[in-house]
Amino acid sequence: MTTVSTGQAGSLALSGIVKRYDSAPVVRGVSFSLRAGEVTALLGHNGAGKSTALKILGGAEQPSGGHILLDGEAVTLTTPRIAEAHGIAVVWQELRIIEKLTVTQNFFLNREKRRGPFTDRTAMNEHVRRALATYGLAADPDMAAGALSPADRQMLEIIIALDKGGRFLLLDEPTSALNASEITRLLDTVRRLAAGGTSIAIVTHKLGEALAVADHVVVMKDGDVVLDAERADLSEADLAYYITGHRRDATALAEVSPRTAFGGTTLLDIRTLSSGNCRSASLEINAGRVVGLYGVAGAGQVELLEVLFGVRPMQGGEIRLAGEPYVPTTPRAALAKGFGFLTDDRKANGFIPDMTIGKNIVLASIDRFSRGIWFDDAAVAEQARTMAARLAIRSPLGTSVRRLSGGNQQKVIFAKWVTARSRILLLAEPTKGVDIGAKAEIHALIRELAAAGDTLLVCSSEIEEILEVSDVIYVFRHGICEGTGIPRAEAEARSILAQSL
Ligand SMILES: Nc1ncnc2c1ncn2[C@@H]1O[C@H](COP(=O)(O)OP(=O)(O)OP(=O)(O)O)[C@@H](O)[C@H]1O
Known part of the structure; x- marks a missing residue:
C-alpha cells in the first residue's frame, strides 16, 4: 500500500479512509x-469498496474515518455540489438522469444558462446539440431523457460530466452499457482530457480497457488496497490475480454442451417482427441453444426481447412457439408460456430492493419455494446458498438487495432467472457490472442451462461475450435482422462488428 503524497498540486487523495x-x-x-494528468484505473471484485471510495471522493458519502486531501490539503466534501465546486465531477454507477426531464434540462440541472431573469433555452439547446454531436450521441435536446436507451442514457451522463470541465473526473463503470465503438470513443476522450491535465479515476471490470487507458492501477479487495502500481509494470494476468486472488486456468471454462448450431426442432419461429427500433426481425431458434443477438445500441435486439416478454407491443410480424401462434400480451402471460427475462435496466425491473437476497432469488419461482401463503424458508435458504456460492455473492443472505454493490445485485437477478428454469430465457446484458470471476461463472451457467435443454437468447454489447456463450449468432443492423444466423464455428468478431455497422 502506498502512502499519500501531500502537498502535490493537482492531486486528489484518500488518506486512511474508513467507511x-x-x-x-x-x-x-x-x-x-489521483494525480494531475493521469488516469487511475480502480479495480476489484464486486463489493470490494470501489464505488464507496468514489462516493466519498464525490461528496455522496461521508467517511467514518480518515481524510480527503485536495492538492495536499484536507477538505470536507459533504455533498456532491460541494465536490463539484472543488472541480470534482462524477459519473455514478447508478445513473442520475431524470427520465421525465428533457435532455437539455438534465444537462443544465442546477446550472441553467440565464439571460437576465430568464433561462436561455435557445443557448442551452444549442450548447447541448454541439456537445452531443462532439461525442456522437444522436439525441434531440428536447426529447425526454427516459426515451433514450440505457446505453444512450449512460453516454448522456458521461457527456454532462465532461461538460462540467472539472479538474477531477470520477467514472464508475462508465462503459458497462456501451458497445465497442462507443467505448473506444470514450477512452480516447479520457486520454485526451488527461493529456490536458485532468485527473481521472475509472472503475471498470474490463481489464483490457483498464490497461488500455490507465497510467496507474489500484486494486481493492474486501475494503483494502492490495495493489497500487504503474500500469506499465502490469499484464492482464497480473490484474486478474490481484482481483481474484488466484491465477486463472485457461482451460477452466470447458464447453459444457456441443456447439453444433443447426439440427433439432424449431422452438421459436419469428417472422418480420417489428416494434420501435426493431423494424424487421426474422429468426429461427432451436430448442437447447444459446442464440447471441449482436448489434449497436438501438439496433432493435433488446426490443425483440421486450416484445417476446410482453413488455412492449408487437407492431407487426408473427411468432410461432413450438409450432403454435404466439401473441405476447403481458409478462405474466409470457411467464406462463415459459419465458423469463433479465432486463438491462436492473434498477427498474430486476429486483425488489427491500427484500432479502434469498427471497429475490426465488421471486420468479415462488410456486416451488412456498408452502401455502408462506415462503418455505429452508428451501429458499438452500437455493440462495447454492447460487451465492456459485456466483460469489459474499454478503449475508438475509441482507436486503438495496444494500448490495451493483455487481452483486446483478448476480442476484441472474440467480433468480437460473432458479426459475424458464424454457426460454431472454437475457439483456447478463453480466453488466459483474467482476471477472463471476462473469466466467455466469457464462458457464448459461451453457449449462442450454445443455439441460433450455433455450437462451442473449443480447450483449460485448462481442467477446456473444462469442463466448453462443451456438449461433444473429446480427441486428438498423433494426433489421434476417438470414439464418451465423454458427459459432464460423463466427468471427471482426466480420460480426462489420455487419452490425
Ligand atoms: N447503503 C449501504 N448499506 C450497507 N452496506 C452497503 C451500502 N452500500 C454499500 N454497502 C456495502 O459496501 C460494500 C462495498 O460496496 P461497493 O458498492 O463500494 O462495492 P464495489 O467494489 O463498487 O462493487 P461493484 O463492482 O459490484 O460495483 C458491499 O459489501 C456493499 O454491500
Whole structure:
C-alpha cells in the first residue's frame, strides 16, 4: 500500500479512509491518490469498496474515518455540489438522469444558462446539440431523457460530466452499457482530457480497457488496497490475480454442451417482427441453444426481447412457439408460456430492493419455494446458498438487495432467472457490472442451462461475450435482422462488428 503524497498540486487523495455502514467497515483504511494528468484505473471484485471510495471522493458519502486531501490539503466534501465546486465531477454507477426531464434540462440541472431573469433555452439547446454531436450521441435536446436507451442514457451522463470541465473526473463503470465503438470513443476522450491535465479515476471490470487507458492501477479487495502500481509494470494476468486472488486456468471454462448450431426442432419461429427500433426481425431458434443477438445500441435486439416478454407491443410480424401462434400480451402471460427475462435496466425491473437476497432469488419461482401463503424458508435458504456460492455473492443472505454493490445485485437477478428454469430465457446484458470471476461463472451457467435443454437468447454489447456463450449468432443492423444466423464455428468478431455497422 502506498502512502499519500501531500502537498502535490493537482492531486486528489484518500488518506486512511474508513467507511462503515453497520458494524463491519466496508472500506478499511484506504489510501491512494489521483494525480494531475493521469488516469487511475480502480479495480476489484464486486463489493470490494470501489464505488464507496468514489462516493466519498464525490461528496455522496461521508467517511467514518480518515481524510480527503485536495492538492495536499484536507477538505470536507459533504455533498456532491460541494465536490463539484472543488472541480470534482462524477459519473455514478447508478445513473442520475431524470427520465421525465428533457435532455437539455438534465444537462443544465442546477446550472441553467440565464439571460437576465430568464433561462436561455435557445443557448442551452444549442450548447447541448454541439456537445452531443462532439461525442456522437444522436439525441434531440428536447426529447425526454427516459426515451433514450440505457446505453444512450449512460453516454448522456458521461457527456454532462465532461461538460462540467472539472479538474477531477470520477467514472464508475462508465462503459458497462456501451458497445465497442462507443467505448473506444470514450477512452480516447479520457486520454485526451488527461493529456490536458485532468485527473481521472475509472472503475471498470474490463481489464483490457483498464490497461488500455490507465497510467496507474489500484486494486481493492474486501475494503483494502492490495495493489497500487504503474500500469506499465502490469499484464492482464497480473490484474486478474490481484482481483481474484488466484491465477486463472485457461482451460477452466470447458464447453459444457456441443456447439453444433443447426439440427433439432424449431422452438421459436419469428417472422418480420417489428416494434420501435426493431423494424424487421426474422429468426429461427432451436430448442437447447444459446442464440447471441449482436448489434449497436438501438439496433432493435433488446426490443425483440421486450416484445417476446410482453413488455412492449408487437407492431407487426408473427411468432410461432413450438409450432403454435404466439401473441405476447403481458409478462405474466409470457411467464406462463415459459419465458423469463433479465432486463438491462436492473434498477427498474430486476429486483425488489427491500427484500432479502434469498427471497429475490426465488421471486420468479415462488410456486416451488412456498408452502401455502408462506415462503418455505429452508428451501429458499438452500437455493440462495447454492447460487451465492456459485456466483460469489459474499454478503449475508438475509441482507436486503438495496444494500448490495451493483455487481452483486446483478448476480442476484441472474440467480433468480437460473432458479426459475424458464424454457426460454431472454437475457439483456447478463453480466453488466459483474467482476471477472463471476462473469466466467455466469457464462458457464448459461451453457449449462442450454445443455439441460433450455433455450437462451442473449443480447450483449460485448462481442467477446456473444462469442463466448453462443451456438449461433444473429446480427441486428438498423433494426433489421434476417438470414439464418451465423454458427459459432464460423463466427468471427471482426466480420460480426462489420455487419452490425
Ligand atoms: N447503503 C449501504 N448499506 C450497507 N452496506 C452497503 C451500502 N452500500 C454499500 N454497502 C456495502 O459496501 C460494500 C462495498 O460496496 P461497493 O458498492 O463500494 O462495492 P464495489 O467494489 O463498487 O462493487 P461493484 O463492482 O459490484 O460495483 C458491499 O459489501 C456493499 O454491500
